[in-house]
Amino acid sequence: MKPILRILGLLLAVEGALMLLCGLVGLAMHDRTSLTMLPPALFTAAVGLLLCMLFNKNRAIADKRMAYLGVVLFWIALAAFGMLPFLTSHSLGTVADAAFESMSGFASAGATVFQTVAALPPSILLWRSLSQWVGGFGIILLVLAIVPTLGINKYSLYTAEASGADNTGKLTTSMADTIRQTLSVYLCLTLLFIVLLWVDGLTLWQAVNTTFTHISSGGFSIFDDGIASLSHSQQLILLAAMLLSGVNFAFLYHLFTLKFKMLRNKLDQISFYLLLNAAAIVFTSLALHYRMDYGWGDAWRCGAVQSVSVVTTTGTQIADTRLWWPPVTFLFLLLSLCGGMAGSTSGGLKAMRVLILLRNVRNALRNRLHPNAVNPVRLNKKPVSQELITNVMVIFFIYLFTLAVAIFVFLLCGVDATEGIGAAVGCLSGYGPGLGNCGGFGSYAHLAPLVKWVCTTLMLLGRLECLAVYMLLFPAFWRR
Amino acid sequence: MFNHKLIAHITGTLLLIMTAAMLVPLAVSVATRDGAQYAIALSAVVMLLPALFLRNLWGRKASYTMGHRESFWVTSIIWLVVPLLGSVPFMLSGVLPRFADALFESISGFTTTGSSVIADLSEVPPSILVWRSMTQWIGGLGLILFVIAILKKLTAGSVQLYEAEFSGTMQRKLHPHIAKSVSLMWRIYLLLTVLQFVAMLVCGNGMLESLCLSLSTVSTGGFTTTAGGMAGYSQATLGVVTFFMFLSGVNIALVYHLITGKGRMLWRSEEFHIYVLIYLVAVLGSTAALTTAGNSWQSSLGYSLFHVASTASTCGFYLPNPVHWSVWVSAFTFALIVIGAMSGSTGGGIKIKRIMILTRYVHHYFLRMLHPNAVFTVKVDGETVKVDYINKVFAFVFLYIALIVVGGFLLTLGGLNIPNAVCMAAANISNLGPSPLLNNIGASVDYVALSLSGKCTLMVLMLAGRLEIFAILALLFPIYWKKS
Numbered sequence: 033m034k035p036i037l038r039i040l041g042l043l044l045a046v047e048g049a050l051m052l053l054c055g056l057v058g059l060a061m062h063d064r065t066s067l068t069m070l071p072p073a074l075f076t077a078a079v080g081l082l083l084c085m086l087f088n089k090n091r092a093i094a095d096k097r098m099a100y101l102g103v104v105l106f107w108i109a110l111a112a113f114g115m116l117p118f119l120t121s122h123s124l125g126t127v128a129d130a131a132f133e134s135m136s137g138f139a140s141a142g143a144t145v146f147q148t149v150a151a152l153p154p155s156i157l158l159w160r161s162l163s164q165w166v167g168g169f170g171i172i173l174l175v176l177a178i179v180p181t182l183g184i185n186k187y188s189l190y191t192a193e194a195s196g197a198d199n200t201g202k203l204t205t206s207m208a209d210t211i212r213q214t215l216s217v218y219l220c221l222t223l224l225f226i227v228l229l230w231v232d233g234l235t236l237w238q239a240v241n242t243t244f245t246h247i248s249s250g251g252f253s254i255f256d257d258g259i260a261s262l263s264h265s266q267q268l269i270l271l272a273a274m275l276l277s278g279v280n281f282a283f284l285y286h287l288f289t290l291k292f293k294m295l296r297n298k299l300d301q302i303s304f305y306l307l308l309n310a311a312a313i314v315f316t317s318l319a320l321h322y323r324m325d326y327g328w329g330d331a332w333r334c335g336a337v338q339s340v341s342v343v344t345t346t347g348t349q350i351a352d353t354r355l356w357w358p359p360v361t362f363l364f365l366l367l368s369l370c371g372g373m374a375g376s377t378s379g380g381l382k383a384m385r386v387l388i389l390l391r392n393v394r395n396a397l398r399n400r401l402h403p404n405a406v407n408p409v410r411l412n413k414k415p416v417s418q419e420l421i422t423n424v425m426v427i428f429f430i431y432l433f434t435l436a437v438a439i440f441v442f443l444l445c446g447v448d449a450t451e452g453i454g455a456a457v458g459c460l461s462g463y464g465p466g467l468g469n470c471g472g473f474g475s476y477a478h479l480a481p482l483v484k485w486v487c488t489t490l491m492l493l494g495r496l497e498c499l500a501v502y503m504l505l506f507p508a509f510w511r512r
Numbered sequence: 513m514f515n516h517k518l519i520a521h522i523t524g525t526l527l528l529i530m531t532a533a534m535l536v537p538l539a540v541s542v543a544t545r546d547g548a549q550y551a552i553a554l555s556a557v558v559m560l561l562p563a564l565f566l567r568n569l570w571g572r573k574a575s576y577t578m579g580h581r582e583s584f585w586v587t588s589i590i591w592l593v594v595p596l597l598g599s600v601p602f603m604l605s606g607v608l609p610r611f612a613d614a615l616f617e618s619i620s621g622f623t624t625t626g627s628s629v630i631a632d633l634s635e636v637p638p639s640i641l642v643w644r645s646m647t648q649w650i651g652g653l654g655l656i657l658f659v660i661a662i663l664k665k666l667t668a669g670s671v672q673l674y675e676a677e678f679s680g681t682m683q684r685k686l687h688p689h690i691a692k693s694v695s696l697m698w699r700i701y702l703l704l705t706v707l708q709f710v711a712m713l714v715c716g717n718g719m720l721e722s723l724c725l726s727l728s729t730v731s732t733g734g735f736t737t738t739a740g741g742m743a744g745y746s747q748a749t750l751g752v753v754t755f756f757m758f759l760s761g762v763n764i765a766l767v768y769h770l771i772t773g774k775g776r777m778l779w780r781s782e783e784f785h786i787y788v789l790i791y792l793v794a795v796l797g798s799t800a801a802l803t804t805a806g807n808s809w810q811s812s813l814g815y816s817l818f819h820v821a822s823t824a825s826t827c828g829f830y831l832p833n834p835v836h837w838s839v840w841v842s843a844f845t846f847a848l849i850v851i852g853a854m855s856g857s858t859g860g861g862i863k864i865k866r867i868m869i870l871t872r873y874v875h876h877y878f879l880r881m882l883h884p885n886a887v888f889t890v891k892v893d894g895e896t897v898k899v900d901y902i903n904k905v906f907a908f909v910f911l912y913i914a915l916i917v918v919g920g921f922l923l924t925l926g927g928l929n930i931p932n933a934v935c936m937a938a939a940n941i942s943n944l945g946p947s948p949l950l951n952n953i954g955a956s957v958d959y960v961a962l963s964l965s966g967k968c969t970l971m972v973l974m975l976a977g978r979l980e981i982f983a984i985l986a987l988l989f990p991i992y993w994k995k996s
Contacts, residue, residue: 097882359924362933366917389910396907397986401580418899425906426877429870432913440843449931467930499881506878 034087036102040109041083047113048077050162054117058155061237065121066155072116079113097509103174103500107492110170111135114163123156128481128488135488137163138170139495140377142251142347142464143455143487145477150256154237160252161244168248168377169218171495172281173211214281217288222247225273232266246270249277249378251347251464257473258349264333267350271337278305278344278372298373300412305343305373305383312339312367316360323357338364344372345379347464354472361467365454368463369431379462379494381431385424387411392421430498435460438490445483455479459490517574519586522659523593524567529658530594531560533646537601540720541639548637551604559597576663587983590655591975595619601643607636612967616959619971621647622655623978624858626734626828626945627970629959633739638720644735645727651978652731652858653701653764660694686765700768701858704730708756715748729753732760732859734828734945741830741946747814753829754821761787761825761853782893783865787824787854790864794820794844801840816841823848826860828945846935849942850916860943860977862912866905868892873902911981915941919973926963940970941977 051073058066115134118124124133129145136143137160149157222243229239238254245252253259259267276284283302286294295302317335320326326334337350342364353361371380391409398407408415435456442452454467455476465471469478476487493501503509534556541549578586599611599618608614613629620627621644630636636644650658687693705726712722721737728735738744742753759767766784769777778784795816802812815834822829823845852861869890876888890897919937924930932947936958939947947958962970976984 358930359921362921362924362930365930366921392903393907393911393914394989396904397982397989399904400584400982400986403580418903421903422873422877422906425903425910426874428910429874429906436847440847443839443843446839450929453930453934499878503878503881506882508879508882 033098033101036098036105037083038087039102040106041080041085041087043106043110044076044080044113045084046080047110047166048073048075048080050166051076051117051159054155054159054162057158058153061154063153063155065153068121069117069155069159072113072120076113076116100500100503100509103496104492104504106174107138107496110138110167111488111492114138114159117156117159121153121156123152126481128484129477132476132484132488133160134163135491136464137250137252138167139379139462139491140164140168140171140248140250141345141379141459141462141491141494142245143459143466143470143491144252144464144475145484147475147477148256149254157241157254161241161250161254164248164250164252165222165244166248167495168250168277169215171377172214172218172375213285217281217285218247220288221273221276221284225269228269229266232269233263234266242270243273246273246346246348247277247377249274249344249346249372249376249462251341253348258351259337260349260351267333267337270348271340274337274340274344274346274348275309277346278340278376278378280373280375282375283373297412297414300387301373301383304387308367308370308383309340309343312343312363315363319357319360324355339367342367342463343370343378344376345462345464347458347462349465349472352472353465354468354474361454361471364463365457365467368461369457371461381428384411385427388416388421388424389428391416392425427497427499430502431460434490434493434498438486441486442483445480445486447479447483455483455487456490459487460494462491462494515575515577515579515582517571518576518578519571519582519589520566521571521574522586522663523590524563524565524571525662526590526594526655526659527559527563527597528567529662530597530650531556531563533650534559534601534643536646537639537643540642541637544638544720546637546639548601548605548639551606552601552639552643555600555604558600562593562597584983584986586659587656587979588986590659591622591979591983594655595622595647598622598647601640605637605640607640612964616967616971617644618647619974620945621645621733621735622651623943623974624648624651624731624733624826624860625940625943625974625978626728627940627947627959627974628735628945629962629967631960633737641720641724641735641737642727645724645733645737648731648733648735649705649727652733653697657694657697660691661698686768696768697764700764700771701730703771704756704759704767708752711752711756712749715746715752717745717749725753726756729756729827729829730760730858732757732825732827732853732857732943734822736829740832742818743832750814750818750831754818757821757825757827757829758791760827761821761857761859763854763856764858765856766854780893783854783868786864786868790848790851791820791824794824794848798838798841798844801838802834802836805834805836805838807834807836820844820848823944824851824859825853825857826942826944828939828943830946846938849944850938852942860941862909862942865892866909869897869902869905870909908981911985912941912977915973915976915981919969922969923966926966926969928966932958936970937973941973943974943977 051069055066055069055073058069111131111134114137115127115130118130118133119127124130124145132143132145142164146152225243225247226239229242230236234242241254242259255261259270262270279302280298283295283298286292313336316339317331320335321328321331334350338353341348341350345368353364369380370386371382372378374382374384388409388411395407395409399405409421410416438456438460439452442455443449447455448468451466451468451470455470458464458466458470465474470476476484479487534552538549538552538556541552595618596615598621599614602608602614602617603611607630608617616629626648686696708726708729709722712726713719724735724737727733736742742750762784763781766778766781769775798816798820799809799812802815803809811834815831818831819841821827826849850862851867852863853859855863855865869892872890876890880886880888890902916934916937919941920930920934923933923936928936936947939945
């Protein structure tokens with residue numbers, strides 16, 4: 033337990049520092065409510081530093097099971113402390129609301145309980161955006177840096193995550209290098225898009241916030257109408273940002289440094305990811321044109337931006353999708369469950385898992401004709417191990433089970449069926465907005481507190497890909 | 513060498529039997545003077561001609577060798593041709609003049625689904641009602657089992673055929689010889705039907721109703737003879753139907769053991785334990801939910817006993833809704849239809865055995881993450897399940913869910929809202945029939961109003977569910993078309 037608390041201390045200290053930063057930025061913008069940011073910032077930092085000092089000497093992991101506990105604990109702690117600013121600034125009244133908003137930030141989901149964000153103080157707006165930016169990168173960091181040091185078998189917990197299932201996807205052999213390079217890709221992209229948006233006419237403040245929430249595939253907005261009021265070129269810049277946020281970061285690093293040979297082991301995933309995007313764009317655009325009287329230009333622009341927002345589980349809204357043709361919104365549910373590439377900031381099941389699931393089915397069909405043929409599932413021309421296939425299958429069913437249970441709970445709480453399905457998928461996949469009143473420019477504000485707590489849990493489960501959280505529920509986990 | 517002659521021969525033989533089966537509605541029509549006798553006679557002729565052509569011309573001198581490819585082809589072809597010709601009486605009698613509607617009704621019958629597009633059952637001639645229920649009875653055990661029982665010469669191929677229709681649910685056969693084992697199954701099936709028929713008569717129902725309902729119950733079909741489902745029947749009748757619905761959801765081999773006095777086999781089956789457990793939990797749960805919603809506990813219990821048996825066996829008979837509805841019942845219903853009945857029964861759904869293997873495997877997976885070096889094996893009834901087989905189960909369930917979702921999506925294109933579309937897709941792929949709308953179970957009205965594309969989607973789903981998906985999907989793969 034102690035080494036975990038040490039890492040937790042570090043995380044909280046950083047979180048406190050970031051809150052302080054938001055407060056200072058707010059003050060610089062002459063916003064008096066920013067002062068309310070200081071107590072939670074200092075408190076979080078103090079708790080963090082205290083933990084660091086207390087457990088400074090505990091570096092080795094004694095018990096592997098504690099590591100699973102740690103993974104879950106980190107996210108819960110980040111969200112729990114992250115909700116304090118919402119409460120102290122009185123932007124949100126209840127703990128359920130604040131926890132929801134905070135978890136939505138750190139899980140980079142993008143579901144919100146704010147019916148309007150226009151009146152929020154800048155410090156709170158920045159904190160929302162920043163929490164997504166941190167959360168988006170956090171999940172990569174967790175898998176690249178923290179999970180290995182905790183001694184968890186990567187294969188069993190996050191097979192398809194950042195470093196890639198075949199273990200060759202690591203940026204370099206040295207972990208420190210890996211983190212530095214991934215971080216540099218993330219920072220470079222962030223800077224690039226801030227500059228692009230700024231040059232294209234947004235204020236620096238708007239550019240920073242919007243970039244933070246899109247490059248992390250989060251989806252919070254500082255405008256009440258999503259990105260609908262931005263200019264067309266700005267929307268297309270954001271489309272590029274989202275598209276990149278769904279790509280494996282190692283892949284991007286090799287792409288940008290022109291090491292094309294290293295790209296080979298991700299070709300299947302990237303082509304599937306791009307195919308998914310392309311298919312979504314074509315269907316949505318055609319539907320917008322023929323079913324909803326959009327002109328061709330608007331149809332393609334809105335269709336493209338919204339489709340990419342869905343596949344990367346960003347959740348940003350270019351129009352009020354509540355009013356869109358129902359089959360399109362249904363397709364959005366499915367696409368957001370697929371998600372982007374593993375090792376990116378996007379949520380969902382990830383392209384690689386979906387590919388393996390599909391190819392396993394194809395194999396099962398082939399095997400019926402030639403029962404004795406040896407015919408492994410292949411990814412990038414290499415056979416996939418049985419271990420990985422099972423892992424993917426298990427994650428898929430747990431995902432589905434979670435979804436089903438959540439929808440039932442929503443129904444029993446009296447949520448409308450369409451809205452319940454939308455909320456469950458939106459929160460679990462990390463897309464954010466759901467259907468009905470929760471979707472489009474709407475919010476989750478009208479839901480009962482219990483429903484909000486379930487949503488918060490779903491976002492946590494979705495971000496951590498279920499396994500680690502469910503592990504804690506097994507009696508065998510707690511047995512000595 | 514692709515043995516197309518054998519496929520023609522088998523299809524022809526089956527059609528010949530179907531023609532013979534037409535004599536029953538014909539007799540009913542003559543006896544009741546309902547005016548449909550010419551339509552039915554003509555339908556019989558329409559069926560007889562291709563039967564003779566396929567069996568005696570094309571399929572003459574067919575050799576009885578069969579590979580995997582032929583077994584898939586014959587399964588798929590039979591399941592397309594038989595419902596196609598089975599729809600003729602509906603069209604010719606004027607009950608469903610449109611081809612798509614007639615085919616829908618016929619496929620719904622042979623797949624034992626029970627979704628109906630007949631708007632007003634009271635105007636349908638009795639003979640057509642009997643034919644409707646007969647399609648379910650014939651489809652109940654599976655068309656292929658018909659073939660195996662009749663074509664005794666087909667020894668080696670039988671096993672493959674059996675596998676092709678029941679995508680390997682790992683059945684322990686009743687008899688080492690497959691044809692013998694299949695004919696035992698048919699006898700049990702017939703016996704159950706006769707027993708229910710007698711019981712229904714004793715309860716004071718008419719001949720026609722007793723016959724139709726018995727045929728639809730033991731096959732877990734769910735076609736009724738009156739509008740409004742089972743609303744007008746006496747408590748005793750409902751009790752009989754409930755009992756036989758429950759029994760139809762049980763593996764028919766186990767029913768055989770029960771009848772032949774080897775009841776131990778039944779109690780030893782873990783799948784049966786789960787089946788009973790699911791039934792009890794769902795009945796208790798839905799009774800409690802309905803009672804707390806404000807209904808009397810007697811009516812809640814009665815409704816739950818019937819409704820859960822109907823859903824767990826994927827039969828699909830329905831009662832009028834209780835006065836106060838509870839969302840819990842909707843939730844139970846949806847879960848029950850996806851889980852489905854026992855493997856080897858006439859019911860549909862994913863099947864309890866697969867769910868058992870799945871959940872056990874997932875449980876082991878977690879334990880293995882905690883103890884990486886320990887060896888775990890999944891066991892059902894004390895027998896270890898092979899990894900290969902587990903993979904197939906995973907693939908099957910994935911496909912099942914994928915089809916529900918894709919089907920649901922296609923249904924939304926026709927204008928349904930998302931929850932309704934998903935429920936309808938699930939109800940039809942599980943061969944239940946009346947879709948559990950969120951506060952209103954049942955009613956054929958949903959299907960009558962469906963768009964053409966919606967009906968086509970449901971037809972594919974019904975067939976896919978009945979054939980346990982693989983046989984239908986296999987034909988989409990070029991590998992099944994290539995010459996070997």
